[in-house]
Amino acid sequence: MSVYSMTGYASAQYGATAEGAEAPAGNRRLGLEIRSVNSRFLDLSFRLPDELRAHEPALRTLLTSRLKRGKVEVRAAIESEDGGALPQPSPQQLQRLVSAQDTIQAWLPNARPLSVSDALRLCSTGDGDRAQDWGSVLPALAGQALEAMVQARAREGERLADMLHDRLQQLRALAQTATPLIPQLVEQQRQRFVERWKEAMALAEGAVAPEAAQDRALTEATAFAIRIDVAEEVTRLDSHLVEIERLLKKGGEIGKRLDFLIQELHREANTLGSKSAALELTRISVDMKVLIEQMREQVQNIE
Incomplete structure (x- = not known):
C-alpha cells in the first residue's frame, strides 16, 4: 500500500x-x-x-x-x-414573468416592479430541471x-517516503558512530581516576590506606561509566527507526503513528545529548535533532 x-x-x-x-x-x-x-x-x-x-x-x-x-x-x-453572453429570454418566459408580477402587485401594491437584471436572472435560472440534469x-x-x-497525493507521499528513508539512514549512521565512543570515554576517565589516585597517595604519604583509595577511585570510575552509558538510548532509537521503516513499507493511514515515533526519536536524541561527556557526542546529538526535526516537518503532511 x-x-x-x-x-x-x-x-x-x-x-x-x-x-x-x-x-x-x-x-x-x-x-x-x-x-x-x-x-x-x-x-x-x-x-x-x-x-x-x-x-x-x-x-x-x-x-x-x-x-x-x-x-x-x-x-x-x-x-x-x-x-x-446574456441569456435570450423567450416571449413565453417574459409573459410568465409579467403575469406573475401582476398577480404579486395585486396582493402587494408596494412591491417594486421587476428590473431588467431581475428578468435576465430569472430567465437564466428558470429551467426547473437543470439541477437534476447536473x-x-x-x-x-x-x-x-x-x-x-x-x-497526486500518492506521488507526493512517495517523495516524502524517500526523504524519510534517507533521514533514517543518516540517523542510523550517527547512532553507529556514537556507540564505540562510550568505551573509549570510560577508559579515558578510568585512567584519569587512577592518575588522581596515585597523586593523592603521594600527597597523603601513608595517611590513607592504599586499598581504600583505590576502591574509591574505582567506584568513581564505575559511577561515571553508568552515567554516560547511552547503549539503552541507542537501542531504543534503533528500534524506533526499524518501526518507522516498517510503517513506510506498509503504507496506508500511518501519519499519526509516525508523528508519535518522531517524538520518541527526539526524546532519545535529547537524552543522548544530556549524557554527553565529550564534544563529539554533543555534535552527534545535535545532528540527530536536526534530522529528526526535518522528519517531523514532513511527517505532518502524511495521511
Whole structure:
C-alpha cells in the first residue's frame, strides 16, 4: 500500500466542449476542483452553486470513502460556454414573468416592479430541471477529480517516503558512530581516576590506606561509566527507526503513528545529548535533532 500525502489538487470539467459528451444544460459547463492540505482530522468544506447544493451529502460520502485525513475543499462552478453572453429570454418566459408580477402587485401594491437584471436572472435560472440534469453527471465528475487527487497525493507521499528513508539512514549512521565512543570515554576517565589516585597517595604519604583509595577511585570510575552509558538510548532509537521503516513499507493511514515515533526519536536524541561527556557526542546529538526535526516537518503532511 502506498504512502499518501495530505497535500493534493485536481480538477475536472463536463460540458459541451468535453470529448464525446454534451452539456446537459445547453451551452453551460460544469467545473469542479478539489484541494487538500494537511490537518489532524478529515475536514471537508464545499463551495457549490445553489443548483448543486442538494448534492453535498453525496459528495461528502464519496470523499469520506477515499480520504482519511486532511483539510479538503471542494469547489464547483457552472459557466457559460459562450463567454458569459446574456441569456435570450423567450416571449413565453417574459409573459410568465409579467403575469406573475401582476398577480404579486395585486396582493402587494408596494412591491417594486421587476428590473431588467431581475428578468435576465430569472430567465437564466428558470429551467426547473437543470439541477437534476447536473446531478446526473456530478457524481461521475467528482469521482474523476477525486481519483486524480488521490493519485497526486500518492506521488507526493512517495517523495516524502524517500526523504524519510534517507533521514533514517543518516540517523542510523550517527547512532553507529556514537556507540564505540562510550568505551573509549570510560577508559579515558578510568585512567584519569587512577592518575588522581596515585597523586593523592603521594600527597597523603601513608595517611590513607592504599586499598581504600583505590576502591574509591574505582567506584568513581564505575559511577561515571553508568552515567554516560547511552547503549539503552541507542537501542531504543534503533528500534524506533526499524518501526518507522516498517510503517513506510506498509503504507496506508500511518501519519499519526509516525508523528508519535518522531517524538520518541527526539526524546532519545535529547537524552543522548544530556549524557554527553565529550564534544563529539554533543555534535552527534545535535545532528540527530536536526534530522529528526526535518522528519517531523514532513511527517505532518502524511495521511
